[in-house]
Amino acid sequence: MSRIYLDHAATTPLLPAAFDAMRPWLSQEYGNPSSLHAEGRRAKDAIDEAREVVSSALGSLFAEVLFTSGGTEAANMAILGVSLNNSDPRRTRVILGAAEHHCVLHTRETLERLGYRVDLAGVDRIGRVDLDSLEDSLGDDVLLVSSMHANNELGTIQPAREVADLAHRWGALYHCDAVQTFLNPVGGSQWKVADLDADVLTISAHKVNGPKGTGAIYIRAGVKLKPLVSGGGQEREMRGGTENTAGIVGFAEAVRLRAKDKISGKAEARDRFLECLDLNGVVLSAPDRRETLAGHLHLRCPGIDAETMLILLDRMGVSASSGAACSSGSIEPSHVLIACGYSPEESKEGLRFTFGWDTRQDEAEEAAGRVNEAKSQILTTRAKQG
């Protein structure tokens, strides 16, 4: 039985070409990019070339992109870096989306220790930020609004441009966590930073078939942040530490290749999966597919917790996820579903199937068949148990 991987929102396989591009920088090309000698200069040139590729994919200036250890560090750098740099005593509040990734939400404690009040912007039933309540919550005491471009659990595309406009109307900065949408066309076309009008935007390599442990932050020219990692002045004095040359080169190679690929394959695999799925006893969390990412499907089987389903699916060779955190081996209620208004029980039922650029139609069909089988096995066992 072949395994079928449908958890691309969690991570994606490294592209062989990205691996090949990284290999020399893990072996014979060992120079430190800060060194003046030939080995060092070659490493620095490789990083600059990678910066060119990533900044061009984002539609930003070369100098507006800095490399980090991933999306988590980049989001921390965005939120805490802006907050540490603030010198305006009137700006005492930060607004975070209630359904953000933990890398955003868990900055709250530090923000509060720094003296900020943190407010959460509510979301609707499909996890989309509620613009009316955001508008009500905004004021000239807000320093920063952090709201993602698409939700990592539900796949819901967010009204990023409207969030930016609202934040800017009050003189606040806007951070956009674009980890799930980087290189994913939204609304049919490939977005650029100017479309979102973000002041700071963060991305990660391992969601686009690059290596883990590498990401980037876009900082709009003129926006000031305090660095979180102090050291040797790397990345324009914004992030100390010897650069991960191999990771950065692999990231750029993945971006170069994925930027050329059509996204439609992901959508076709997701749609085929859905066509083959027995929808009896299934509730789609965001039924209008135009409102979600192309390769994303989130659903619940009411009465069946995600853990039971995922363990059985894993045994049947399908790798999927709930999208929610897992602690001590058991799935916690999803904070995203709770924010959407689901009960704690319902918030343990979320199943996320996410498709990749390379997922084949026959895999999607086979996986749907296995999900149907898993569901009926669970229901039959329950019926027997009375």
Ligand SMILES: Cc1ncc(COP(=O)(O)O)c(C=O)c1O
């Ligand atoms: C929306 C979102 N933001 C941030 C991250 C964190 O990125 P990384 O794993 O590179 O730290 C993830 C990863 O799951 C994500 O989905």
